[in-house]
Amino acid sequence: MVLLRPAVPRALGTPRLQERVPGGGRGTDADAGGCGDPRGCGSRAGGADGRHVSVHVPAPTATPVKLRNVAGVLRGSDPALQDRFVVLTAHYDHLGVRGQGEGDHIYNGANDDASGTASLMEIAGTLGGLAARPRRSILFLALFGEELGDLGSQYYARHPIFPLAKTIADINLEQLGRTDESGDGEKLGQFNLTGFDFTNLAAIFVSTRSRRASKW
Numbered sequence: 028m029v030l031l032r033p034a035v036p037r038a039l040g041t042p043r044l045q046e047r048v049p050g051g052g053r054g055t056d057a058d059a060g061g062c063g064d065p066r067g068c069g070s071r072a073g074g075a076d077g078r079h080v081s082v083h084v085p086a087p088t089a090t091p092v093k094l095r096n097v098a099g100v101l102r103g104s105d106p107a108l109q110d111r112f113v114v115l116t117a118h119y120d121h122l123g124v125r126g127q128g129e130g131d132h133i134y135n136g137a138n139d140d141a142s143g144t145a146s147l148m149e150i151a152g153t154l155g156g157l158a159a160r161p162r163r164s165i166l167f168l169a170l171f172g173e174e175l176g177d178l179g180s181q182y183y184a185r186h187p188i189f190p191l192a193k194t195i196a197d198i199n200l201e202q203l204g205r206t207d208e209s210g211d212g213e214k215l216g217q218f219n220l221t222g223f224d225f226t227n228l229a230a231i232f233v234s235t236r237s238r239r240a241s242k243w
């Protein structure tokens with residue numbers, strides 16, 4: 028993958044206005060401080076008074092980087108359903124670092140989304156240890172490059188390990204069990220579902236919780 032950083036436009040030399048060459052004639056790069064236009068910087072007029080400013084915009088900086096999604100699969104126990112996949116995702120990246128000076132500059136990302144990644148591993152360990160495995164196969168996918176750009180999930184969608192046509196759902200875990208009081212406050216004992224109108228999962232979770240409420 029290549030990370031592109033947009034370049035900051037800068038004027039070459041001392042920014043200055045330049046007289047348009049009368050009759051549409053060509054000026055020189057030296058006239059304009061070097062605009063890089065092979066047609067000559069003086070060939071195009073700007074505003075009504077015939078002046079223009081040349082600004083040089085370098086190409087963005089391209090840096091090759093290697094990102095890794097981490098995947099594990101629990102094969103389904105039902106021969107008729109084990110080629111169907113439920114994907115469970117969480118992202119293990121956050122925003123990196125910020126600013127300068129005193130103090131912690133790291134975006135630690137405990138909520139977003141170390142909590143989801145830890146839950147993903149716990150769920151994988153728990154389901155993997157069951158005597159009766161789930162009937163469908165489950166793909167556990169820890170994604171990188173998600174917080175800005177959804178790069179990890181986009182990569183998986185273009186390079187799926189198992190056919191997307193046989194992938195019936197992706198349950199993405201994000202910010203589980205918040206204990207901080209900033210923002211929206213504590214989220215203990217709550218379940219927030221984005222995209223609930225595409226699925227009946229919410230009703231299943233609610234009925235499961237009410238059936239097990241006496242044990243909680």
Ligand SMILES: [Zn+2]
Nearest residue numbers: 139140174201
């Ligand atoms: Zn996130």
